[in-house]
Amino acid sequence: MLLAYRAALASPRIRACAIEATEFPTLADSLDVRSVPRIVVNGVPQWDGAVPERVFVKRILAAATDRRPRVDSRE
């Protein structure tokens, strides 16, 4: 989680939210959250579990070009 916060603090283009899955079950179910941490970028689930910083940055940047439709209910 802290890597996401660090990324948001470092870039004006990034925002980062921790979401307590058990308290928002409808949203968590829509994103098929079964284990935590589950990382979702722009409404598209990307991966589960903690990763090193280098991998984290690589994956979120790859997610920036992910064309799959968002699956949460925000938009």
Add this chain to the structure above:
Amino acid sequence: MPVFRADEEERVRELLDALDRPVELLVALGPAETPLPGARDVDFGAETERIVAGLAALSDRVSFRVEDEPPGFERYPGVAVLPDGDDPGVRYYGLPWGHELATLVGGVLEAGRAASSLAPESLERLAALDRDLAIDVFVTPT
């Protein structure tokens, strides 16, 4: 019930007092999602406010305020971490209890740093980002 154990409290107090810049916590209250069975007696908003107040009480470097459905929040309760009054988009949604209290404290400590704790290579790569990214990390308190 105290927010921190005595030994934890002293450590968190030291860390907060060492912040490079002040951090404000905005607690957003509003309609919560239908509580899970067994959680009906917990007022998540009031409890979030109590925890954030307990955190802010540890240091002059940390303050907090509470608003009802302020703009910039997608669900409630939520906490925005605002370094120097700016909003870099750092949020915690839900009650930050148990293991997740450390997430909120970590967010405050990161926000209070004058310089990023990311590696220079990471900062370089993020600086090249040409579109907006909303990162949601689902967590549980246990």
